[in-house]
Amino acid sequence: MKKIVITEEQMSKINNYVSNEESKSTTINESTMNERYKQKCKIDFNYGSDLKYKGREIEDIGYGLEYTLSFIIDQEHRSWGIKTISVYDVQGPEELEVEVVFYNEGSDDPVDEYIAVKVDWDQVKYENEDVRGMIGIDEDVQIGLGNDSEGNIIVNEILVTTYGV
Numbered sequence: 094m095k096k097i098v099i100t101e102e103q104m105s106k107i108n109n110y111v112s113n114e115e116s117k118s119t120t121i122n123e124s125t126m127n128e129r130y131k132q133k134c135k136i137d138f139n140y141g142s143d144l145k146y147k148g149r150e151i152e153d154i155g156y157g158l159e160y161t162l163s164f165i166i167d168q169e170h171r172s173w174g175i176k177t178i179s180v181y182d183v184q185g186p187e188e189l190e191v192e193v194v195f196y197n198e199g200s201d202d203p204v205d206e207y208i209a210v211k212v213d214w215d216q217v218k219y220e221n222e223d224v225r226g227m228i229g230i231d232e233d234v235q236i237g238l239g240n241d242s243e244g245n246i247i248v249n250e251i252l253v254t255t256y257g258v
Contacts, residue, residue, distance in 0.1 A: 097175070097178065097226075097228070097258050098225075098226045099228075106128075107168070107175075111170070128165065128166065129163045129164065129165055129184075130163065130164055130165070130166055130229065131161050131162070131163045132161070132162055132163075132164070132229060132230060132232065133159050133160070133161050133162075133232070134159065134160060134161075134162045134185075134230065134231075134232050134233065134234045135158065135159055135232055135233050135234070136158045136159075136160055136189065136234050136236055137233060137234070137235055137236070138154045138155070138191070138236050138237075138238050139235055139236065139237045139238065139250075140154060140237070140238040140239070143240075144238055144239060144240060144246070145240055145244060146193045146195050146206075146208075146246060147195070147244075148244060149195045149196065149197065149198070150195065150196075151193060151194065151195050152194045152195055152196060152203055153193075153194040154191060154192065154193055154194070154238065155191055155192035155193075158189070158190075158191075160185055160186055160189065161185070162183055162184065162185040162230065162234065162253075163183070163184050163185070164180055164181065164182060164183045164184070164229070164230055164255075165180070165181055165182045166178060166179070166180055166228060166229070166257075167179050167180075167181065175258075177257070177258060178228050178257050178258045179221075179255070179257040180228065180229060180230060180255035180256065180257050181219070181255070183214060183217050183219075183230060183253050183255075184214045185212060185214055186212065187211060187212060188209040188210060188211055188212065189209070189210050189212055189236075189248075190207050190208075190209055191207065191208055191209075191210050191246070192205055192206070192207055193205070193206050193207075193208055193246070208246060210238070210246055210247065210248055211247070211248070212236070212248050212251070213248070214251070216248075216250075216251060217251045217252075217253050218250065218251065218252050218253070219253055219254075219255050220252060220253070220254045220255070221254075221255050221256075221257060222254060222255070222256055223256070223257065223258065224256045227256040228256055228257055228258065229255070229256055230253055230254065230255050230256070231253070231254035231255075231256070233254075234251070234252070234253050235250075235251070235252040235253075236248055236250065236251050236252075237249050237250030237251075237252075
């Protein structure tokens with residue numbers, strides 16, 4: 094038997110939902126509750142030595158930037174209680190402002206530029222972990238960067254660790 098920890102607000106919502114469902118029928122077979130939750134997350138960028146900006150090798154890319162991401166917690170119910178709780182549909186801003194540090198040709202002075210990188214949150218890859226006492230997403234999100242055919246910096250991978258039961 095597994096135990097889960099939920100807030101009073103979540104329990105109140107579950108009780109209200111169950112009460113409403115019980116009044117509609119005598120048996121609750123299956124149902125879900127979907128609501129978007131928000132969390133501040135740190136974005137860490139992963140990139141290889143082949144990543145270029147304006148045709149130049151990149152010295153560094155800003156990391157640990159905080160953005161608010163949202164996600165859905167899905168609770169699958171049965172007549173005997175909650176069967177599973179899972180996390181999915183992580184969404185965030187359409188663009189991330191990224192600091193790129195590089196050297197111009199023939200210069201020893203680093204140049205900092207901020208660029209906007211588009212993000213397709215529908216391409217998120219999820220790594221699921223079952224951790225007692227935690228349902229949500231990890232505060233550290235990994236985003237892989239690469240270059241497109243025109244040399245622009247693009248997001249080619251998003252990895253989010255989710256915690257569910």
